[in-house]
Amino acid sequence: MYKNIYTKKFVFFVLTALLSFDVFYAKALAVTEVAPAYWWVGMKNHELQLMVHGNNIGKSKPTIAYPGVTVKEVARTDNPNYLFIYINIAANTRPGKFNIKFAEGADVKNFSYELKARTDKSGALGFNTSDVLYLLTPDRFANGNAANDNWDGVNIDRNNPDLRHGGDLEGVAKHLDYIKDLGVTTVWFNPVQENKMPNGSYHGYAITDFYKIDQRYGSNEAFRDLTKTMHNKGMKVVMDMIFNHCGLAHPWMTDKPAADWINNPTKYVQTNHAKLTAMDPHAAKKEADVLLNGWFVPDMPDLNQRNRHLATYLIQNSIWWIEYARIDGIRQDTYPYPDYAFMARWCKEVQAEYPNFNIVGESWYGKSSETAWWQRNSVLNKTNTQLKTVMDFPLTFTADKGFNKENNENGGESSGLYQIFEVLAQDYLYADPKNILTFLDNHDLGRFNRVEDKDLDRYKQAFAFLLTTRGIPQIYYGTEILMTGTKNEGDGQIRKDFPGGWEGDKKDAFTATGRTDMQNEAFNYLQELLQWRKTSAPVIDGKLIHYAPDNSNVYVYARIKDGKTVLVMLNGSSKDQTLDMDRFTDVTGKHTGGKDVITGKQISIAKTATVPARNQYILELN
Structure with a gap:
């Protein structure tokens, strides 16, 4: 009988301890991720949001002690496993590492965070009409x-x-x-x-x-x-x-x-x-x-x-x-x-x-x-x-x-x-x-x-x-x-x-x-x-002037910049088409010919120009 009593008491003690252990660690703070993982000093926008994820981290109070870094706002959501910290990074803040301290009563967790120097100035160039x-x-x-x-x-x-x-x-x-x-x-x-x-x-x-x-x-x-x-x-x-x-x-x-x-x-x-x-x-x-x-x-x-x-x-x-x-x-x-x-x-x-x-x-x-x-x-x-x-x-x-x-x-x-x-x-x-x-x-x-x-x-x-x-x-x-x-x-x-x-x-x-x-x-x-x-400034950044295709079904347009002209003629028909070039003097001016950029041949546009069937000219006028 006593043995049974002691056994029951021991089992009860173990179960109680395990439950207490689980409850304690269910409430224990944890930091599993901070995003972004690091940032840089010298950015034009001085505000940085840190999204912190971890068990019950939303119940904690975060503090930072680093010169130039101040906590502006601590935001919590309905999920206690997340915390959002908005910090200000002053313009004169130096690169370095610091601890973010998360505390809930006696439970304290530290997370090391880094602000890096902006050493790479390459890239970030954008893309424009000079690019393909x-x-x-x-x-x-x-x-x-x-x-x-x-x-x-x-x-x-x-x-x-x-x-x-x-x-x-x-x-x-x-x-x-x-x-x-x-x-x-x-x-x-x-x-x-x-x-x-x-x-x-x-x-x-x-x-x-x-x-x-x-x-x-x-x-x-x-x-x-x-x-x-x-x-x-x-x-x-x-x-x-x-x-x-x-x-x-x-x-x-x-x-x-x-x-x-x-x-x-x-x-x-x-x-x-x-x-x-x-x-x-x-x-x-x-x-x-x-x-x-x-x-x-x-x-x-x-x-x-x-x-x-x-x-x-x-x-x-x-x-x-x-x-x-x-x-x-x-x-x-x-x-x-x-x-x-x-x-x-x-x-x-x-x-x-x-x-x-x-x-x-x-x-x-x-x-x-x-x-x-x-x-x-x-x-x-x-x-x-x-x-x-x-x-x-x-x-x-x-x-x-x-x-x-x-x-x-x-x-x-x-x-x-x-x-x-x-x-x-x-x-x-x-x-x-x-x-x-x-x-x-x-x-x-x-x-x-x-x-x-x-x-x-x-x-x-x-x-x-x-x-x-x-x-x-x-x-x-x-x-x-x-x-x-x-x-x-x-x-x-x-x-x-x-x-x-x-x-x-x-x-x-x-x-x-x-x-x-x-x-x-x-x-x-x-x-x-x-x-x-x-190499073509007119095509990269020139003005576009075009002409509506008529019954000849040839689409003619020009790209013009700084006195240089590229004339494009696209013949969509299955027949050679001879164009009266008087129609295009707005863009051709006094030019009488141009070099086709693909074949290198000189093409006359003095009075007429014949564009082969289902073919095209891309002419640098000279």
Whole structure:
């Protein structure tokens, strides 16, 4: 009997102790993460937000004792595992480390934080009309390090177009000379931040850590080293960012910093993609709310940028990447979907810190008026978006058909070239027609090149146009070697692996010997144009004057700067067309001839000029 009593008492004591132990440690403070992990002195904006995550950290009182650093505000949310500290860093604050002390009664935790010196002044140059962007999907460009292919139970499978294929930053680094020799100046990376999603999320648009490079691509240090190498080669870097949503596997989804961190957190609501509600004076509020608050897809939760802590977190994240890796530009995904006031604030704060920086927003619309509404200082928009550059989807959609032979058999207003002329004629809608990103295709659209194209007439004419018209041109990786793929085949088919980017590939299209004769002709043509464009002041920064294509179906325009003129003539018809040059004396003046930049031949424009069927001239007038 006594034995049983003592046994029961001992068990009770142990259980009580264990419960007390659990309760004590459930309440114990912990600091598991501070974001950003470090910052810099000497920034123009002296305020810094620190998002602190850890067990019950929200119940603590933080203090900092470091010369020049003062705590302005301590903000708590409904989640005790988060704390937001807003500090001021005085202009004369010196670089160094200091402790942030978190205290709740006798429970004290210290976290070492560092303010670094701003030693790297390279990069952050922005991009402009002197640049040509080369857009690549890192997972599909080249695999430089097979050791990082598989992670977290997600393995590469190159036979499946929708899974990871193993491309990485090292693969890009190994082919930088190929990109540079092609003649582009800037590389735009599809997202490289962590996508630790169950299916791998090869495209990169389901971010699970905004401050980390996905380890299948490399590391933060590898990305920083790559940008530095590119700058040393005279190249620039544009980073793809996403503020509208994160990945479903982001830690925020299991421990939200605040109840309103995510829009529609308890019930899935699909966005309606009704992007016109942004500018539609008749739009119903519910329609606009569904656009802004609905989820893009079920595995991409919609972020609520109206939460002031989240808004500041995202803005600081951009500035952190600019300062850390010295990137030159940002392409912001799904621009009309996040909160409008937040996006304007983001653009303004980034521009204030880095005056030369450029941001381009994905403004996916079919009409120039809709796209122009998003550009900063637009007379169409009562609220300034502060967005410097927009994407010219209207021109892309028109050009996709506009250079087709079948659309140019008849001249006049029904021709494809006339429709391209019409898009450019609406540039009066834009506050700044120079800062418009122009492109023939990208990672979300069917490839411009088609399987049925048996010659390069369409290809050559389209690139002659793209690289001589107004705006900032962008080329999609593989277009230079005639890669094909349609949207109907699936996104994976328009994001195919670049041949030769993987060990064991049967063909290596990075080399002339690994390309077909037609691929080499396409590559050489584009390379010739790109390298020439770098030297052409009229094309880079000149005035555009154009003429409506008439029944001859020849589109004629000129780029003019400082007395120098580049005259472009695009013949969309299947017949040679002889033009009476008297019509074009506004731009030709007394010039009687010019050198074609591709062939080097002198072309007479004294009285008439004959443009071969489905061909083009790009003439430097002399």
